[in-house]
Amino acid sequence: MNFSVPRVDxxxxxxxxxxxxxxxxxxxxxxxxxxxxxxxxxxxxxxxPQLGEAQMLVFAADHGAAKAGVSPFPQDVTWQMVENYLAGGAAINVFARQNKIRLHVIDAGVAHEFGPRDNLIDAKISPTGTRNYLEEPAMSAAERDAALAKGIEIAQRVADSGARVFAFGEMGIGNTAASALITSQLTRTPLIDCIGRGAGLDDRGLEHKRALLQRAAARAALPADADALTVLAEFGGFEIAMIAGAMIGAAQRGGLLLIDGFIVTAALLVAVRLAPEVRDYCVFCHHSAEPGAQAQLKSLAAEPLIDLGLRLGEGTGAALAWPLVQSAAAFLNEMASFESAGVSDKEPRG
Known part of the structure; x- marks a missing residue:
C-alpha cells in the first residue's frame, strides 16, 4: 500500500x-x-480557499470483545444503528442535514447482512466483525491491510468526485474499549487513564471494563515501541482501520480532514504513525469527554475547536464544528481589509 502523503506547502x-x-x-x-x-x-x-460541500464518512463494524461486556449495549445495536442512519433518524443525520453535509454510511464489518441499500457502501471485511482480542488478535494482518486499503479507496473515490472536505464518524459497540487500548499503546499512556464509560457504563461496569482491558493488554504483551500496524491488528476494529486508511486517502488528494472524537482520533493516531504528514491536514473539532482524549490531543499537539462534553461519536462533533470551518474560510474570502474598506488602522508606535 502507498501511505505517502504530500507535505502541506x-x-x-x-x-x-x-x-x-x-x-x-x-x-x-x-x-x-x-x-x-x-x-x-x-x-x-x-x-x-473554496470548501464546497463537506462529506461525512461514517464507518460501522462489530467487535468480538463486545460480547465479553466492554459495553453496556448488546452487539445488535451496531446494525440497528446503521439502520437508523439509513432511515435518517440518528443525531448525525440531524446535524448533517442542518449543516448541509453529505452523509456516506460504510459497512466495514457489521455482523449483519443489509443487502443492497441506498446510501450504504458495502465494504465488509468480515461478516462477523473482528475476533475477541481478550483471547487472540482482533484481526489478521491480511484483514487489517484490506481494511486500510478499502478506506484509502473509498476516500479517494469521494475525492475524485470533487470533494475537498472530509469528516469521519463511526459506529461499533465496544469501539471505545478498542480505542482505549490503541491510545494507551500509541501514546504510551497508562491504560487506566485511557478507559472511560463509553456508551454509558455505571461504576460497576467501568471496573469490569478496566479489568477486561488490562487482561487484553497482558495477553498481547506488546512492547512499548510496538508499531501502529501491530497495535491495530491486536486491538482495532475494521471501522477504525478503515477510517485510518480513509484519512490517508483523503490527505493524498489534498483534502481537509475534520476529526471527531475519541474513536476517530484513535484511528488518526494509527494514520499519523503510517503517514506523519496526515497531521497537517487535520482540524480537531471537539474535545471528547472520554478520559483518553487528553492523551490523544497531547500526543497530536491538537487544539480542538469546541468542548461541549460530547461522547456520542458518529461524527457528531465534526458536524457541529463544520460551520466554524466555513466561517474561517468566509472571513478570509469576504471580509474587507483596512485598505479596501477605507478604514484607518491603529497608529504605529515607535
Missing part, C-alpha cells in the same frame, strides 16, 4: 498571514478562526 504562509492581519479587526481578534483560516489556505495552497 508553506509557500503562501506569509501572504495568508498578511491577508488575515489586514482584515478590519484588531490583530488576532478572531482567535482560533484565524489559525483555522491559515490552515485551510495552506492545505489548498491558495489565498482564497
Amino acid at each position: 508553506d509557500a503562501l504562509v506569509a501572504a495568508l498571514q498578511h491577508k488575515i492581519d489586514r482584515k478590519t479587526k484588531p490583530l488576532g481578534a478572531l482567535g482560533l478562526l484565524e489559525k483555522l483560516a491559515l490552515q485551510v489556505g495552506r492545505i489548498q495552497n491558495t489565498l482564497s
